[in-house]
Amino acid sequence: MSEPAAGSDVAGIKTVARKDGDDYVINGQKTFITNGTRADFITLLAKTNPEAGAHGCSFFLVPTKTKGFTVSKALKKIGNKSSDTAELFFEDMRIPARYRLGEENMGFMYLMQNFQTERLIASASAVAGGFYMIEDAMAYGRERSAFGKPIIKREVWQHKFVDLLTRLESARAYVYMTVDRYNEEKHVKKGPLSMETVKHISMCKILVGDLASEVTDTCLQFHGGWGYIEDFPIARAWRDQRLFRIGGGTTETMKYYVAKILGM
Ligand SMILES: Cc1cc2nc3c(=O)[nH]c(=O)nc-3n(C[C@H](O)[C@H](O)[C@H](O)COP(=O)(O)OP(=O)(O)OC[C@H]3O[C@@H](n4cnc5c(N)ncnc54)[C@H](O)[C@@H]3O)c2cc1C
Structure with missing residues:
Protein backbone atom coordinates (compact mmCIF):
# COMPACT_ATOMS: atom_id res chain seq x y z
CA MET A 1 0.00 0.00 0.00
CA GLY A 102 -11.67 -9.32 -5.64
CA GLU A 103 -13.62 -6.76 -7.62
CA GLU A 104 -11.96 -4.06 -9.68
CA ASN A 105 -11.95 -0.64 -7.96
CA MET A 106 -13.01 -2.12 -4.61
CA GLY A 107 -9.46 -2.30 -3.21
CA PHE A 108 -9.80 0.63 -0.85
CA MET A 109 -12.84 -0.93 0.78
CA TYR A 110 -11.00 -4.28 1.23
CA LEU A 111 -8.00 -2.43 2.62
CA MET A 112 -10.07 -0.56 5.20
CA GLN A 113 -11.73 -3.81 6.32
CA ASN A 114 -8.36 -5.56 6.60
CA PHE A 115 -6.88 -2.65 8.55
CA GLN A 116 -9.42 -3.24 11.31
CA THR A 117 -8.07 -6.75 11.93
CA GLU A 118 -4.48 -5.52 11.85
CA ARG A 119 -5.22 -2.71 14.33
CA LEU A 120 -7.04 -4.99 16.71
CA ILE A 121 -4.27 -7.61 16.67
CA ALA A 122 -1.71 -4.85 17.22
CA SER A 123 -3.74 -3.48 20.16
CA ALA A 124 -3.94 -6.91 21.81
CA SER A 125 -0.23 -7.54 21.35
CA ALA A 126 0.74 -4.10 22.68
CA VAL A 127 -1.36 -4.64 25.82
CA ALA A 128 0.27 -8.05 26.34
CA GLY A 129 3.71 -6.53 25.78
CA GLY A 130 2.95 -3.82 28.36
CA PHE A 131 2.10 -6.39 31.05
CA TYR A 132 5.19 -8.38 30.17
CA MET A 133 7.51 -5.37 30.44
CA ILE A 134 6.12 -4.33 33.82
CA GLU A 135 6.52 -7.88 35.15
CA ASP A 136 10.09 -7.87 33.87
CA ALA A 137 10.79 -4.45 35.46
CA MET A 138 9.36 -5.55 38.82
CA ALA A 139 11.63 -8.60 38.81
CA TYR A 140 14.59 -6.34 38.06
CA GLY A 141 13.57 -3.95 40.85
CA ARG A 142 13.56 -6.74 43.44
CA GLU A 143 17.19 -7.56 42.61
CA ARG A 144 18.56 -4.05 42.15
CA SER A 145 19.25 -2.06 45.31
CA ALA A 146 20.11 1.60 45.81
CA PHE A 147 20.50 3.53 49.07
CA GLY A 148 20.06 0.40 51.15
CA LYS A 149 16.95 -1.26 49.71
CA PRO A 150 15.56 -2.79 46.51
CA ILE A 151 14.36 -0.05 44.18
CA ILE A 152 10.93 -1.74 43.91
CA LYS A 153 10.43 -0.85 47.59
CA ARG A 154 10.39 2.88 46.71
CA GLU A 155 6.83 4.13 46.84
CA VAL A 156 7.42 6.50 43.94
CA TRP A 157 7.95 3.50 41.62
CA GLN A 158 5.27 1.35 43.23
CA HIS A 159 2.69 4.03 42.49
CA LYS A 160 3.88 4.42 38.92
CA PHE A 161 3.60 0.68 38.27
CA VAL A 162 0.23 0.35 40.01
CA ASP A 163 -1.05 3.28 37.97
CA LEU A 164 0.21 1.76 34.71
CA LEU A 165 -1.19 -1.68 35.57
CA THR A 166 -4.56 -0.13 36.36
CA ARG A 167 -4.61 1.55 32.97
CA LEU A 168 -3.37 -1.61 31.23
CA GLU A 169 -6.21 -3.61 32.84
CA SER A 170 -8.73 -1.04 31.53
CA ALA A 171 -7.12 -1.11 28.10
CA ARG A 172 -7.23 -4.93 28.06
CA ALA A 173 -10.94 -4.91 28.97
CA TYR A 174 -11.62 -2.38 26.20
CA VAL A 175 -9.67 -4.42 23.64
CA TYR A 176 -11.50 -7.63 24.67
CA MET A 177 -14.86 -5.87 24.42
CA THR A 178 -13.93 -4.66 20.94
CA VAL A 179 -12.72 -8.13 19.91
CA ASP A 180 -16.15 -9.47 20.94
CA ARG A 181 -17.89 -6.85 18.78
CA TYR A 182 -15.55 -7.71 15.89
CA ASN A 183 -16.14 -11.47 16.20
CA GLU A 184 -19.88 -11.02 16.44
CA GLU A 185 -20.09 -8.92 13.27
CA LYS A 186 -17.44 -10.68 11.22
CA HIS A 187 -17.82 -14.33 12.23
CA VAL A 188 -21.36 -14.71 13.61
CA LYS A 189 -23.30 -12.27 11.41
CA LYS A 190 -20.65 -12.64 8.66
CA GLY A 191 -21.10 -9.10 7.44
CA PRO A 192 -18.90 -6.03 7.04
CA LEU A 193 -17.88 -4.29 10.25
CA SER A 194 -20.13 -1.48 11.42
CA MET A 195 -18.78 2.06 11.78
CA GLU A 196 -19.39 1.74 15.51
CA THR A 197 -16.92 -1.18 15.65
CA VAL A 198 -14.45 0.63 13.40
CA LYS A 199 -14.67 3.55 15.86
CA HIS A 200 -13.88 1.32 18.83
CA ILE A 201 -10.99 -0.39 17.03
CA SER A 202 -9.49 3.01 16.19
CA MET A 203 -9.98 4.12 19.79
CA CYS A 204 -8.28 0.96 21.09
CA LYS A 205 -5.27 1.75 18.91
CA ILE A 206 -5.15 5.35 20.14
CA LEU A 207 -5.41 4.32 23.80
CA VAL A 208 -2.99 1.39 23.69
CA GLY A 209 -0.42 3.22 21.53
CA ASP A 210 0.08 6.02 24.04
CA LEU A 211 -0.03 3.63 26.97
CA ALA A 212 2.54 1.24 25.47
CA SER A 213 4.94 4.15 24.97
CA GLU A 214 4.46 5.30 28.54
CA VAL A 215 4.89 1.78 29.95
CA THR A 216 8.11 1.03 28.07
CA ASP A 217 9.58 4.47 28.77
CA THR A 218 8.85 4.11 32.50
CA CYS A 219 10.31 0.60 32.57
CA LEU A 220 13.43 1.78 30.75
CA GLN A 221 13.91 4.62 33.25
CA PHE A 222 13.44 2.17 36.11
CA HIS A 223 16.43 0.16 34.81
CA GLY A 224 18.68 3.24 35.00
CA GLY A 225 21.74 2.92 32.73
CA TRP A 226 21.01 -0.75 32.11
CA GLY A 227 17.79 0.24 30.39
CA TYR A 228 19.91 1.84 27.67
CA ILE A 229 22.04 -1.27 27.15
CA GLU A 230 21.01 -4.00 24.73
CA ASP A 231 21.54 -6.80 27.31
CA PHE A 232 18.12 -6.11 28.83
CA PRO A 233 14.85 -6.80 26.96
CA ILE A 234 13.48 -3.36 27.79
CA ALA A 235 15.92 -1.66 25.36
CA ARG A 236 14.48 -3.59 22.42
CA ALA A 237 10.89 -3.29 23.66
CA TRP A 238 11.27 0.50 23.95
CA ARG A 239 12.43 0.74 20.32
CA ASP A 240 10.01 -1.83 18.89
CA GLN A 241 6.84 -0.56 20.53
CA ARG A 242 7.35 2.90 19.03
CA LEU A 243 6.13 1.63 15.68
CA PHE A 244 2.73 0.93 17.16
CA ARG A 245 1.74 4.63 17.03
CA ILE A 246 2.76 4.77 13.34
CA GLY A 247 2.23 1.41 11.58
CA GLY A 248 -1.20 0.29 10.42
CA GLY A 249 -2.39 3.92 10.62
CA THR A 250 -0.92 6.62 12.87
CA THR A 251 -2.53 7.75 16.11
CA GLU A 252 -3.43 11.06 14.44
CA THR A 253 -5.04 9.27 11.50
CA MET A 254 -7.08 7.17 13.96
CA LYS A 255 -8.32 10.41 15.57
CA TYR A 256 -9.10 11.84 12.14
CA TYR A 257 -11.28 8.79 11.30
CA VAL A 258 -13.02 8.74 14.69
CA ALA A 259 -13.83 12.45 14.39
CA LYS A 260 -15.32 11.74 10.94
CA ILE A 261 -17.38 8.80 12.26
CA LEU A 262 -18.66 11.04 15.08
CA GLY A 263 -19.74 13.58 12.47
CA MET A 264 -17.41 16.35 13.67
C1 LIG B 1 8.56 -0.44 10.10
C2 LIG B 1 7.39 -0.09 9.23
C3 LIG B 1 6.70 -1.11 8.60
C4 LIG B 1 5.64 -0.81 7.75
N1 LIG B 1 5.03 -1.82 7.04
C5 LIG B 1 4.15 -1.50 6.07
C6 LIG B 1 3.66 -2.49 5.15
O1 LIG B 1 3.99 -3.67 5.26
N2 LIG B 1 2.82 -2.11 4.17
C7 LIG B 1 2.44 -0.83 4.00
O2 LIG B 1 1.68 -0.55 3.10
N3 LIG B 1 2.88 0.15 4.84
C8 LIG B 1 3.74 -0.15 5.85
N4 LIG B 1 4.22 0.84 6.68
C9 LIG B 1 3.82 2.23 6.43
C10 LIG B 1 2.92 2.80 7.50
O3 LIG B 1 1.63 2.25 7.41
C11 LIG B 1 2.93 4.33 7.29
O4 LIG B 1 4.23 4.79 7.64
C12 LIG B 1 1.88 5.04 8.10
O5 LIG B 1 0.59 4.70 7.68
C13 LIG B 1 2.05 6.56 8.03
O6 LIG B 1 2.18 6.99 6.71
P1 LIG B 1 3.41 7.96 6.31
O7 LIG B 1 4.66 7.35 6.85
O8 LIG B 1 3.33 8.21 4.86
O9 LIG B 1 3.16 9.28 7.10
P2 LIG B 1 2.25 10.59 6.62
O10 LIG B 1 1.01 10.06 6.09
O11 LIG B 1 3.16 11.36 5.71
O12 LIG B 1 2.09 11.30 7.98
C14 LIG B 1 3.06 12.22 8.50
C15 LIG B 1 2.49 12.81 9.79
O13 LIG B 1 1.27 13.49 9.49
C16 LIG B 1 0.25 13.01 10.34
N5 LIG B 1 -1.06 13.04 9.69
C17 LIG B 1 -1.43 12.42 8.55
N6 LIG B 1 -2.73 12.62 8.31
C18 LIG B 1 -3.19 13.39 9.33
C19 LIG B 1 -4.46 13.94 9.67
N7 LIG B 1 -5.54 13.73 8.88
N8 LIG B 1 -4.57 14.69 10.79
C20 LIG B 1 -3.49 14.89 11.59
N9 LIG B 1 -2.26 14.40 11.32
C21 LIG B 1 -2.13 13.65 10.21
C22 LIG B 1 0.64 11.58 10.69
O14 LIG B 1 0.01 11.14 11.89
C23 LIG B 1 2.14 11.73 10.84
O15 LIG B 1 2.44 12.19 12.13
C24 LIG B 1 5.25 0.55 7.58
C25 LIG B 1 5.93 1.57 8.24
C26 LIG B 1 7.00 1.26 9.06
C27 LIG B 1 7.76 2.39 9.72
Whole structure:
Protein backbone atom coordinates (compact mmCIF):
# COMPACT_ATOMS: atom_id res chain seq x y z
CA MET A 1 0.00 0.00 0.00
CA SER A 2 2.38 2.71 1.24
CA GLU A 3 4.31 4.84 -1.22
CA PRO A 4 6.93 7.56 -0.74
CA ALA A 5 4.27 10.28 -1.11
CA ALA A 6 1.21 8.48 0.29
CA GLY A 7 0.93 6.65 3.60
CA SER A 8 -1.93 7.87 5.78
CA ASP A 9 -3.74 9.24 2.74
CA VAL A 10 -3.97 5.94 0.86
CA ALA A 11 -6.20 7.36 -1.86
CA GLY A 12 -3.17 9.42 -2.98
CA ILE A 13 -1.18 6.40 -4.22
CA LYS A 14 0.36 6.80 -7.67
CA THR A 15 1.09 3.20 -8.69
CA VAL A 16 -1.08 2.44 -11.72
CA ALA A 17 -2.37 -0.87 -13.08
CA ARG A 18 -3.46 -0.37 -16.69
CA LYS A 19 -5.64 -3.04 -18.29
CA ASP A 20 -4.12 -4.40 -21.51
CA GLY A 21 -6.07 -7.26 -23.05
CA ASP A 22 -6.06 -10.14 -20.56
CA ASP A 23 -3.30 -8.52 -18.50
CA TYR A 24 -2.60 -5.56 -16.28
CA VAL A 25 0.59 -3.55 -16.75
CA ILE A 26 1.77 -2.02 -13.51
CA ASN A 27 4.09 0.95 -13.01
CA GLY A 28 4.97 2.59 -9.73
CA GLN A 29 6.74 2.32 -6.43
CA LYS A 30 6.07 1.21 -2.85
CA THR A 31 7.91 1.84 0.38
CA PHE A 32 7.90 0.57 3.99
CA ILE A 33 6.85 -2.90 2.82
CA THR A 34 7.29 -5.41 5.63
CA ASN A 35 9.20 -8.52 4.53
CA GLY A 36 9.38 -7.01 1.04
CA THR A 37 12.97 -8.11 0.36
CA ARG A 38 12.20 -11.80 0.80
CA ALA A 39 8.52 -12.19 -0.08
CA ASP A 40 7.57 -14.74 -2.76
CA PHE A 41 4.28 -12.90 -3.29
CA ILE A 42 3.02 -9.44 -2.43
CA THR A 43 -0.51 -8.10 -2.16
CA LEU A 44 -0.29 -4.88 -4.11
CA LEU A 45 -2.67 -1.92 -4.12
CA ALA A 46 -2.71 0.05 -7.37
CA LYS A 47 -4.92 2.54 -9.15
CA THR A 48 -7.10 0.96 -11.83
CA ASN A 49 -9.03 4.20 -12.28
CA PRO A 50 -6.68 7.04 -11.34
CA GLU A 51 -9.41 9.70 -11.67
CA ALA A 52 -11.67 8.02 -9.10
CA GLY A 53 -9.52 8.47 -5.97
CA ALA A 54 -10.37 5.92 -3.27
CA HIS A 55 -12.95 4.35 -5.60
CA GLY A 56 -10.33 3.59 -8.25
CA CYS A 57 -8.00 1.21 -6.36
CA SER A 58 -7.64 -2.56 -6.83
CA PHE A 59 -5.63 -5.33 -5.19
CA PHE A 60 -3.33 -7.76 -6.97
CA LEU A 61 -1.46 -10.84 -5.90
CA VAL A 62 1.98 -10.49 -7.46
CA PRO A 63 4.68 -13.19 -7.57
CA THR A 64 7.93 -11.34 -6.93
CA LYS A 65 9.71 -13.26 -9.69
CA THR A 66 7.58 -11.37 -12.25
CA LYS A 67 9.63 -9.39 -14.81
CA GLY A 68 9.59 -5.68 -13.95
CA PHE A 69 9.52 -6.23 -10.18
CA THR A 70 12.59 -5.05 -8.24
CA VAL A 71 13.48 -4.53 -4.61
CA SER A 72 15.39 -1.26 -4.68
CA LYS A 73 16.50 -1.19 -1.07
CA ALA A 74 16.09 -2.54 2.46
CA LEU A 75 15.41 0.40 4.78
CA LYS A 76 17.41 0.71 8.01
CA LYS A 77 15.08 0.93 10.99
CA ILE A 78 15.46 1.94 14.63
CA GLY A 79 13.49 -1.10 15.79
CA ASN A 80 11.65 -4.27 14.71
CA LYS A 81 14.87 -5.47 13.16
CA SER A 82 13.77 -9.08 12.93
CA SER A 83 11.63 -8.19 9.91
CA ASP A 84 12.89 -6.35 6.87
CA THR A 85 11.25 -3.26 5.40
CA ALA A 86 11.64 -2.66 1.69
CA GLU A 87 11.27 -0.21 -1.12
CA LEU A 88 9.81 -1.83 -4.24
CA PHE A 89 9.67 -0.78 -7.90
CA PHE A 90 7.37 -1.92 -10.69
CA GLU A 91 8.37 -1.11 -14.24
CA ASP A 92 6.04 -2.25 -17.00
CA MET A 93 5.29 -5.28 -14.82
CA ARG A 94 2.78 -7.43 -16.68
CA ILE A 95 0.51 -9.80 -14.78
CA PRO A 96 -2.55 -11.80 -15.90
CA ALA A 97 -5.88 -10.11 -15.04
CA ARG A 98 -6.81 -13.18 -12.97
CA TYR A 99 -4.16 -12.12 -10.42
CA ARG A 100 -6.51 -9.32 -9.36
CA LEU A 101 -7.94 -9.96 -5.89
CA GLY A 102 -11.67 -9.32 -5.64
CA GLU A 103 -13.62 -6.76 -7.62
CA GLU A 104 -11.96 -4.06 -9.68
CA ASN A 105 -11.95 -0.64 -7.96
CA MET A 106 -13.01 -2.12 -4.61
CA GLY A 107 -9.46 -2.30 -3.21
CA PHE A 108 -9.80 0.63 -0.85
CA MET A 109 -12.84 -0.93 0.78
CA TYR A 110 -11.00 -4.28 1.23
CA LEU A 111 -8.00 -2.43 2.62
CA MET A 112 -10.07 -0.56 5.20
CA GLN A 113 -11.73 -3.81 6.32
CA ASN A 114 -8.36 -5.56 6.60
CA PHE A 115 -6.88 -2.65 8.55
CA GLN A 116 -9.42 -3.24 11.31
CA THR A 117 -8.07 -6.75 11.93
CA GLU A 118 -4.48 -5.52 11.85
CA ARG A 119 -5.22 -2.71 14.33
CA LEU A 120 -7.04 -4.99 16.71
CA ILE A 121 -4.27 -7.61 16.67
CA ALA A 122 -1.71 -4.85 17.22
CA SER A 123 -3.74 -3.48 20.16
CA ALA A 124 -3.94 -6.91 21.81
CA SER A 125 -0.23 -7.54 21.35
CA ALA A 126 0.74 -4.10 22.68
CA VAL A 127 -1.36 -4.64 25.82
CA ALA A 128 0.27 -8.05 26.34
CA GLY A 129 3.71 -6.53 25.78
CA GLY A 130 2.95 -3.82 28.36
CA PHE A 131 2.10 -6.39 31.05
CA TYR A 132 5.19 -8.38 30.17
CA MET A 133 7.51 -5.37 30.44
CA ILE A 134 6.12 -4.33 33.82
CA GLU A 135 6.52 -7.88 35.15
CA ASP A 136 10.09 -7.87 33.87
CA ALA A 137 10.79 -4.45 35.46
CA MET A 138 9.36 -5.55 38.82
CA ALA A 139 11.63 -8.60 38.81
CA TYR A 140 14.59 -6.34 38.06
CA GLY A 141 13.57 -3.95 40.85
CA ARG A 142 13.56 -6.74 43.44
CA GLU A 143 17.19 -7.56 42.61
CA ARG A 144 18.56 -4.05 42.15
CA SER A 145 19.25 -2.06 45.31
CA ALA A 146 20.11 1.60 45.81
CA PHE A 147 20.50 3.53 49.07
CA GLY A 148 20.06 0.40 51.15
CA LYS A 149 16.95 -1.26 49.71
CA PRO A 150 15.56 -2.79 46.51
CA ILE A 151 14.36 -0.05 44.18
CA ILE A 152 10.93 -1.74 43.91
CA LYS A 153 10.43 -0.85 47.59
CA ARG A 154 10.39 2.88 46.71
CA GLU A 155 6.83 4.13 46.84
CA VAL A 156 7.42 6.50 43.94
CA TRP A 157 7.95 3.50 41.62
CA GLN A 158 5.27 1.35 43.23
CA HIS A 159 2.69 4.03 42.49
CA LYS A 160 3.88 4.42 38.92
CA PHE A 161 3.60 0.68 38.27
CA VAL A 162 0.23 0.35 40.01
CA ASP A 163 -1.05 3.28 37.97
CA LEU A 164 0.21 1.76 34.71
CA LEU A 165 -1.19 -1.68 35.57
CA THR A 166 -4.56 -0.13 36.36
CA ARG A 167 -4.61 1.55 32.97
CA LEU A 168 -3.37 -1.61 31.23
CA GLU A 169 -6.21 -3.61 32.84
CA SER A 170 -8.73 -1.04 31.53
CA ALA A 171 -7.12 -1.11 28.10
CA ARG A 172 -7.23 -4.93 28.06
CA ALA A 173 -10.94 -4.91 28.97
CA TYR A 174 -11.62 -2.38 26.20
CA VAL A 175 -9.67 -4.42 23.64
CA TYR A 176 -11.50 -7.63 24.67
CA MET A 177 -14.86 -5.87 24.42
CA THR A 178 -13.93 -4.66 20.94
CA VAL A 179 -12.72 -8.13 19.91
CA ASP A 180 -16.15 -9.47 20.94
CA ARG A 181 -17.89 -6.85 18.78
CA TYR A 182 -15.55 -7.71 15.89
CA ASN A 183 -16.14 -11.47 16.20
CA GLU A 184 -19.88 -11.02 16.44
CA GLU A 185 -20.09 -8.92 13.27
CA LYS A 186 -17.44 -10.68 11.22
CA HIS A 187 -17.82 -14.33 12.23
CA VAL A 188 -21.36 -14.71 13.61
CA LYS A 189 -23.30 -12.27 11.41
CA LYS A 190 -20.65 -12.64 8.66
CA GLY A 191 -21.10 -9.10 7.44
CA PRO A 192 -18.90 -6.03 7.04
CA LEU A 193 -17.88 -4.29 10.25
CA SER A 194 -20.13 -1.48 11.42
CA MET A 195 -18.78 2.06 11.78
CA GLU A 196 -19.39 1.74 15.51
CA THR A 197 -16.92 -1.18 15.65
CA VAL A 198 -14.45 0.63 13.40
CA LYS A 199 -14.67 3.55 15.86
CA HIS A 200 -13.88 1.32 18.83
CA ILE A 201 -10.99 -0.39 17.03
CA SER A 202 -9.49 3.01 16.19
CA MET A 203 -9.98 4.12 19.79
CA CYS A 204 -8.28 0.96 21.09
CA LYS A 205 -5.27 1.75 18.91
CA ILE A 206 -5.15 5.35 20.14
CA LEU A 207 -5.41 4.32 23.80
CA VAL A 208 -2.99 1.39 23.69
CA GLY A 209 -0.42 3.22 21.53
CA ASP A 210 0.08 6.02 24.04
CA LEU A 211 -0.03 3.63 26.97
CA ALA A 212 2.54 1.24 25.47
CA SER A 213 4.94 4.15 24.97
CA GLU A 214 4.46 5.30 28.54
CA VAL A 215 4.89 1.78 29.95
CA THR A 216 8.11 1.03 28.07
CA ASP A 217 9.58 4.47 28.77
CA THR A 218 8.85 4.11 32.50
CA CYS A 219 10.31 0.60 32.57
CA LEU A 220 13.43 1.78 30.75
CA GLN A 221 13.91 4.62 33.25
CA PHE A 222 13.44 2.17 36.11
CA HIS A 223 16.43 0.16 34.81
CA GLY A 224 18.68 3.24 35.00
CA GLY A 225 21.74 2.92 32.73
CA TRP A 226 21.01 -0.75 32.11
CA GLY A 227 17.79 0.24 30.39
CA TYR A 228 19.91 1.84 27.67
CA ILE A 229 22.04 -1.27 27.15
CA GLU A 230 21.01 -4.00 24.73
CA ASP A 231 21.54 -6.80 27.31
CA PHE A 232 18.12 -6.11 28.83
CA PRO A 233 14.85 -6.80 26.96
CA ILE A 234 13.48 -3.36 27.79
CA ALA A 235 15.92 -1.66 25.36
CA ARG A 236 14.48 -3.59 22.42
CA ALA A 237 10.89 -3.29 23.66
CA TRP A 238 11.27 0.50 23.95
CA ARG A 239 12.43 0.74 20.32
CA ASP A 240 10.01 -1.83 18.89
CA GLN A 241 6.84 -0.56 20.53
CA ARG A 242 7.35 2.90 19.03
CA LEU A 243 6.13 1.63 15.68
CA PHE A 244 2.73 0.93 17.16
CA ARG A 245 1.74 4.63 17.03
CA ILE A 246 2.76 4.77 13.34
CA GLY A 247 2.23 1.41 11.58
CA GLY A 248 -1.20 0.29 10.42
CA GLY A 249 -2.39 3.92 10.62
CA THR A 250 -0.92 6.62 12.87
CA THR A 251 -2.53 7.75 16.11
CA GLU A 252 -3.43 11.06 14.44
CA THR A 253 -5.04 9.27 11.50
CA MET A 254 -7.08 7.17 13.96
CA LYS A 255 -8.32 10.41 15.57
CA TYR A 256 -9.10 11.84 12.14
CA TYR A 257 -11.28 8.79 11.30
CA VAL A 258 -13.02 8.74 14.69
CA ALA A 259 -13.83 12.45 14.39
CA LYS A 260 -15.32 11.74 10.94
CA ILE A 261 -17.38 8.80 12.26
CA LEU A 262 -18.66 11.04 15.08
CA GLY A 263 -19.74 13.58 12.47
CA MET A 264 -17.41 16.35 13.67
C1 LIG B 1 8.56 -0.44 10.10
C2 LIG B 1 7.39 -0.09 9.23
C3 LIG B 1 6.70 -1.11 8.60
C4 LIG B 1 5.64 -0.81 7.75
N1 LIG B 1 5.03 -1.82 7.04
C5 LIG B 1 4.15 -1.50 6.07
C6 LIG B 1 3.66 -2.49 5.15
O1 LIG B 1 3.99 -3.67 5.26
N2 LIG B 1 2.82 -2.11 4.17
C7 LIG B 1 2.44 -0.83 4.00
O2 LIG B 1 1.68 -0.55 3.10
N3 LIG B 1 2.88 0.15 4.84
C8 LIG B 1 3.74 -0.15 5.85
N4 LIG B 1 4.22 0.84 6.68
C9 LIG B 1 3.82 2.23 6.43
C10 LIG B 1 2.92 2.80 7.50
O3 LIG B 1 1.63 2.25 7.41
C11 LIG B 1 2.93 4.33 7.29
O4 LIG B 1 4.23 4.79 7.64
C12 LIG B 1 1.88 5.04 8.10
O5 LIG B 1 0.59 4.70 7.68
C13 LIG B 1 2.05 6.56 8.03
O6 LIG B 1 2.18 6.99 6.71
P1 LIG B 1 3.41 7.96 6.31
O7 LIG B 1 4.66 7.35 6.85
O8 LIG B 1 3.33 8.21 4.86
O9 LIG B 1 3.16 9.28 7.10
P2 LIG B 1 2.25 10.59 6.62
O10 LIG B 1 1.01 10.06 6.09
O11 LIG B 1 3.16 11.36 5.71
O12 LIG B 1 2.09 11.30 7.98
C14 LIG B 1 3.06 12.22 8.50
C15 LIG B 1 2.49 12.81 9.79
O13 LIG B 1 1.27 13.49 9.49
C16 LIG B 1 0.25 13.01 10.34
N5 LIG B 1 -1.06 13.04 9.69
C17 LIG B 1 -1.43 12.42 8.55
N6 LIG B 1 -2.73 12.62 8.31
C18 LIG B 1 -3.19 13.39 9.33
C19 LIG B 1 -4.46 13.94 9.67
N7 LIG B 1 -5.54 13.73 8.88
N8 LIG B 1 -4.57 14.69 10.79
C20 LIG B 1 -3.49 14.89 11.59
N9 LIG B 1 -2.26 14.40 11.32
C21 LIG B 1 -2.13 13.65 10.21
C22 LIG B 1 0.64 11.58 10.69
O14 LIG B 1 0.01 11.14 11.89
C23 LIG B 1 2.14 11.73 10.84
O15 LIG B 1 2.44 12.19 12.13
C24 LIG B 1 5.25 0.55 7.58
C25 LIG B 1 5.93 1.57 8.24
C26 LIG B 1 7.00 1.26 9.06
C27 LIG B 1 7.76 2.39 9.72
